[in-house]
Amino acid sequence: MSVPHTSPPPTDTHCPYCALQCGMALCPAADGADGRPVLEVAERPGFPVNEGALCGKGRTAAELLAPGARLTRPLVRRAASGELEPAGWDEALDLVAGALARTRRTHGPDAVGVFGGGGLTNEKAYALGKFARVVLGTSQIDYNGRFCMSSAAAAGTRAFGVDRGLPFPLADVARTDCAVLVGSNLAETMPPALRRLSELRENGGTLIVVDPRRTRTAEQADLHLAPRPGTDLALALGLLHLVVAEDALDSGYIEARTTGWPEARSAAMAHWPELVERVTGVPVPELRRAAALFAGARHAMVLTARGTEQHAKGTDTVGAWINLCLATGRPGRPYSGFGTLTGQGNGQGGREHGQKADQLPGGRRLDDPAARAHVARVWDVDPASLPGPGRSAYELLDELGRGVRTLLLAGSNPVVSAPRAAHVEQRLRSLDFLAVCDVVLSESAHLADVVLPVAQWAEETGTTTNLEGRVLLRRKAVDPPPGVRTDLQVLAGLAERLGGRRGFPTDPEEVFDELRRASAGGPADYSGIGYRRIAEEDGVFWPCPERPAADTPHPGTPRLFRERFATPDGRARFVPVTHRPAAEEPDARHPLLLTTGRVLSQYQSGAQTRRVGALNAAAPGPFVELHPRLARELGVRDGDALAVVSRRGRAVAPARVTRAIRPDTVFMPFHWGGEGRANSVTNPALDPDSRMPEFKVCAVRVERAERDSAGGGAPGTAEAGTPGTGRSEGPAGTAGTNGATAHAR
Numbered sequence: 001m002s003v004p005h006t007s008p009p010p011t012d013t014h015c016p017y018c019a020l021q022c023g024m025a026l027c028p029a030a031d032g033a034d035g036r037p038v039l040e041v042a043e044r045p046g047f048p049v050n051e052g053a054l055c056g057k058g059r060t061a062a063e064l065l066a067p068g069a070r071l072t073r074p075l076v077r078r079a080a081s082g083e084l085e086p087a088g089w090d091e092a093l094d095l096v097a098g099a100l101a102r103t104r105r106t107h108g109p110d111a112v113g114v115f116g117g118g119g120l121t122n123e124k125a126y127a128l129g130k131f132a133r134v135v136l137g138t139s140q141i142d143y144n145g146r147f148c149m150s151s152a153a154a155a156g157t158r159a160f161g162v163d164r165g166l167p168f169p170l171a172d173v174a175r176t177d178c179a180v181l182v183g184s185n186l187a188e189t190m191p192p193a194l195r196r197l198s199e200l201r202e203n204g205g206t207l208i209v210v211d212p213r214r215t216r217t218a219e220q221a222d223l224h225l226a227p228r229p230g231t232d233l234a235l236a237l238g239l240l241h242l243v244v245a246e247d248a249l250d251s252g253y254i255e256a257r258t259t260g261w262p263e264a265r266s267a268a269m270a271h272w273p274e275l276v277e278r279v280t281g282v283p284v285p286e287l288r289r290a291a292a293l294f295a296g297a298r299h300a301m302v303l304t305a306r307g308t309e310q311h312a313k314g315t316d317t318v319g320a321w322i323n324l325c326l327a328t329g330r331p332g333r334p335y336s337g338f339g340t341l342t343g344q345g346n347g348q349g350g351r352e353h354g355q356k357a358d359q360l361p362g363g364r365r366l367d368d369p370a371a372r373a374h375v376a377r378v379w380d381v382d383p384a385s386l387p388g389p390g391r392s393a394y395e396l397l398d399e400l401g402r403g404v405r406t407l408l409l410a411g412s413n414p415v416v417s418a419p420r421a422a423h424v425e426q427r428l429r430s431l432d433f434l435a436v437c438d439v440v441l442s443e444s445a446h447l448a449d450v451v452l453p454v455a456q457w458a459e460e461t462g463t464t465t466n467l468e469g470r471v472l473l474r475r476k477a478v479d480p481p482p483g484v485r486t487d488l489q490v491l492a493g494l495a496e497r498l499g500g501r502r503g504f505p506t507d508p509e510e511v512f513d514e515l516r517r518a519s520a521g522g523p524a525d526y527s528g529i530g531y532r533r534i535a536e537e538d539g540v541f542w543p544c545p546e547r548p549a550a551d552t553p554h555p556g557t558p559r560l561f562r563e564r565f566a567t568p569d570g571r572a573r574f575v576p577v578t579h580r581p582a583a584e585e586p587d588a589r590h591p592l593l594l595t596t597g598r599v600l601s602q603y604q605s606g607a608q609t610r611r612v613g614a615l616n617a618a619a620p621g622p623f624v625e626l627h628p629r630l631a632r633e634l635g636v637r638d639g640d641a642l643a644v645v646s647r648r649g650r651a652v653a654p655a656r657v658t659r660a661i662r663p664d665t666v667f668m669p670f671h672w673g674g675e676g677r678a679n680s681v682t683n684p685a686l687d688p689d690s691r692m693p694e695f696k697v698c699a700v701r702v703e704r705a706e707r708d709s710a711g712g713g714a715p716g717t718a719e720a721g722t723p724g725t726g727r728s729e730g731p732a733g734t735a736g737t738n739g740a741t742a743h744a745r
Ligand SMILES: Nc1nc2c(c(=O)[nH]1)N[C@H]1C(S)=C(S)[C@@H](COP(=O)(O)OP(=O)(O)OC[C@H]3O[C@@H](n4cnc5c(=O)[nH]c(N)nc54)[C@H](O)[C@@H]3O)O[C@H]1N2
Pocket: 018, 019, 148, 182, 183, 184, 185, 186, 188, 189, 190, 210, 211, 212, 213, 215, 227, 228, 229, 230, 231, 232, 305, 306, 307, 308, 342, 343, 344, 345, 595, 596, 597, 598, 599, 600, 601, 602, 603, 604, 605, 667, 696, 697
């Protein structure tokens, strides 16, 4: 009897990229050159968040699993050549451990730093934080979520006592009567979520979009407000002023569920409509219409994203939007409230389990004695041995080569994505030793002394927590190529060399079980969530405490704040905030504003998506969006090379003339290095509470320029370096395309 040939079943898993964490299935489609199956991405219609829909990034995600597209061997910089050359794992790990130990010994534990990422799974983020505190004993750990979520996190914690991006499932958006989407270009940054906005409008609801640009998202709106970048704080306060003036408050709610209204009210009352029009450029009738639509809706919500948050006053700005929601009685009510759209794949979980400078697992504070005692017990160390809070991401990068002399970087590419990037690049070069764990040879990995090639999403199991606070299981579908290790194996290997393998298991489920215990009793309590349960339930919303004595497990918490807020008195806190200008306002030399953001087909620093052919073809390089009126004044035509110049540096890219932007503002996407690197220009001014840099506004001038031969797609540096050289030889050159990585393998 012949056995019918059956292909192995597809593996249900999740996309490696954004915080929507779309469900997808991976099917073995053919045998690969290295003996591993080639995987194809297929729909997984049963997963509720995206119901089968995927954007182009998700659909092409499996391309990066091919050995030709990524690193497959450790690289060590050889003194003789100055180049990164292939090496064995033992040698590479010995070198990294040796450098960490040497720096620690010579300069003290705080001279070693760790920089993580919001794309790392919960297990990795947890292990990285533990490794820094327990093995290295350093306070100097932070991560790229500081560039992403920190202002919303700080404001949410201040007002509600907890930091969960959406306090309700995304599907609730379709059921509200009025949604205000502030500084989010969802149509390009989370395309499958757009259907919730369409459903909202089909159900008769109103969509208001606040964005200085008429984006694809703004085109869906019933009302589009286009404020001058950096003035959302005035805008939100102006709307609250109108709500008070029109007597559209929910006094019963304010009385029963909040504190601090009188102070917040008087702060808002200073922002009368005519003043707000002058500051923001949004006409008074539009302000009135927005306030009336929002206050008059039975159910209403405000959703913020990076446009309103990535400012040196981002925390107060988010606070002002929250005040508007509280004054109209929204949070905790059905299909209503305040939420923020978290960005990275594990942007939510990655900010809960201890890779943040001031944090212990479970969303606990590092300076809280009870939290230290609890986590120290789980880690089997003396609470007094745990270091205190360290520097925030930009401050840590700025300190490299000075107080911090050896860095372990995993899950971020700051040479492209950090503000004032040329300076950050120079700080990275000035380190005694840089170790980078990455999947590809990113611009930052190019500067390393040792590069450790790690496994990616589909090659290892792990959990992520999506933008709704839903903890998900990303299942392994294929073995990593030989020569590649997981981040957990790297940390275990380093821990062993530094005197204690104990406490660094390499099995993700074992790590997760420890994370559950460490998080128990904290704001982000995962203790009742196990791998098996996540798989059975399509995800579990935290908090989900373990209930050993109860008959049934805790159901998880899809909706927060129905009864009480997570503050000591159970009430939400109004915070009085007032408008202030951007850290850098235009002047005679820099008369325009630059704002930055994303395009559909590239992801973040582009380290991954620039290596995928179809995505690169769709979005081959940077550009400068400007209004026809400004283009006329400058004598610029579409496609002309423009230099965007700030006090920190310049970026060169072709002009894209469009009526979709304000005439006083230009826009650049930040996905590329080289001469088109937007972050050569951006301002590292930090929010005093969240330490978020001001990515979304700085003063610039725009002039005609000759473009380098490098072109937009080639990710070298603004100063244009020699391709392929390392840190000792001056600026890093190209590292972007598959070809550029070839010499290193
Ligand atoms: N295609 C793609 N998708 C992504 C990502 C990606 O890199 N590429 N990254 C993921 C991550 S980590 C994140 S954080 C999210 C980000 O998702 P979004 O926040 O949607 O993305 P951005 O393009 O950074 O910013 C959104 C909008 O803010 C506007 N904006 C600029 N300045 C201001 C301002 O002062 N006020 C207001 N109200 N708006 C302003 C910009 O014009 C832009 O359209 O996307 C996630 N999804």
